[in-house]
Amino acid sequence: MFSSRRRAVAVAAAACLVLLAPIQASVSAEPTATAAQDSAIYTVPNTDSQTRTEINRTGAQVLSVSAGVATVEATAAQAEQLRAAGFALREETKVAEALQQLSGTERVPGDFPPDDQGFHNYDEMVAELDATVSEHPDIAAKSSIGTSFEGRDIPVLKISDNVAQDEDEPEVLFNCNQHAREHLTTEMCLHIAQRFTDNYTDPAIKDVVDNREIWVIPVVNPDGSIYDVESGQYQGWRKNRQDTGTDLNRNWGYLWGCCGGSSDNPDAETYRGTAEWSAPETAAMRDFIDSRVVGGTQQIKAAIDFHTYSELVLWPFGHTFDDVTDGMTQEEYDRFARIGGEMAGSNGYTPQQSSDLYITDGDSLDWMWGQHRILAFTFEMYPAEGGGIDGFYPPDEVIQQETARNDGAVDILLREAGA
Structure with missing residues (x-):
């Protein structure tokens, strides 16, 4: 996707981003792979x-x-x-x-290996968002939710028919790449951005854009994503780059560290951080979502947090095996299961409560629902299974198929946001 303009704008974007990214890593210990x-x-x-x-x-x-x-x-x-x-x-x-x-054996410093050049690195992702805004200024606007630990911008794209106005319309959030090595998710968010801007003349797409406000955050974890590929060889890196790294999806503030679903060991892959919201990236996500409370009402009605891999549609809660519990009635659970099942029917994923996989705490899914009653889902994308670490690094040939595979599910969630 975006292949016709990808490399043309990347060099200019990289030059601009040098000015946007004051590096702060010197204030803390260098994380190790x-x-x-x-x-x-x-x-x-x-x-x-x-x-x-x-x-x-x-x-x-x-x-x-x-x-x-x-x-x-x-x-x-x-x-x-x-x-x-x-x-x-x-x-x-x-x-x-x-x-x-x-x-592979060839190295392209600062970028994906030669065989995987179809993936967008951070600079190219920013350039694509800028190009989208330039081509569709009436329906697309780019801003920032904050900066990463190393000072990089975390951009967000808004898509709406009156994009400069804060209209009284249901809002839907799509965010990607909380975990650094899950690069296919960035492509998913870019695909959503492309689909709802380039295809605005399609009556079905126009109807959605005219009656929703769509927010797209392609890279929540820019430092980790860059680190994972900057040597030209994949690092298998999951966390952010703060000290030994924090698992951003265990650092959210709802029942943080409550239930054995994260680690207090800084070297662990699921290290939850020194305190809830201790990672600047999750704090930026919190502040952005909190800012969408207007007149006492949360405007974001639904969300998908994209991850890889396993081909799953997950819904709250992750911190407990109970379906019905404090913060989740039977009626609410049944709605999650119904919508999750319908979305899974459209993309061939497996639908289940998050804790059916394993217990997690301090994750975005639980916070979005527990704090704001956002109809929040986590998608674990392609592949369904893998030999291990290779599941995080699928070939770039699958990007188009595996992002378009979720079009129906995205449409279902956008519909339900107005229910």
Whole structure:
């Protein structure tokens, strides 16, 4: 997508971004790519949501599940701890070796490997948003929700028929790339931006744009996303670049650290940070979403937080296995399940409550619903399963197919935002 103009605007955007990105990394310890240094991929048979939660609580991370077999990323120490707890681990590959193989032998510093140039790096993403605004100034406007730890802009695109006005219309948020290595999600957000601007002459698209305010945030974690590819070889990096890195999707403020669904170990992949909202990126997301409370009413009615991978449609809550609980009535749960099932029927994903995968806490899904009653879903995109780390780095040939695959689901959510 955007291939005709991608490289033409990238150089100019990169020059401008130098001025926008005062680097602050010197104030803190330099994070290390622990995953690439010490981790391996293992398979663990006969798991369920409870045992997968136990696996994650060691600091290891469940990457995907197929027929009860969990694919797990773990350091040697975490693997030893899991075996001591009775888990049967089978090592599949070393993460460092897999990353090297995925990256190929050629290196393009600051960019994706040559075989994956269809993906947009940060500079190119910003350039695409600027080009969209230039081509569609009446319906698209770019602004910022704040800056990252290293001082980079976190841009947001608004799409609406009267884009300069704050109209009394249902708003829908699509955000991507909370986790650095999940680059396919950035392409998903760019696809949404393209679809609802370039196709405005389509009556169905025009009807949506004229009756909704759409917000698109393609990269929540710019520092981590850049770091993951800046050497020209994939790093397998998940977190932001603050100290040893914080898992942004465990740093949100709803029941932060409540339920064993995140780690207090700074080296863990699911490290929740020193306090809720301690990561500037999540604080920026909070402030933006809070700012959409107008006259005491939250204007954002629905949202999708895109991740990879596993091909899942997830809904709240993640912090509890209970369907009905404090903050979730049976009627509300049934609505989530109905809409989630309909969206999954359109894209072939598996619909389930978030905790059916494993317990999480401090995630965006729970906060959006628990704090603001936003009809919030998490999508885990392509592939359905993988050999481990390679699931985060699909070939660029799948971008068009796997982003367009969610068009129907996006349309369903936009419809439900007005219900």
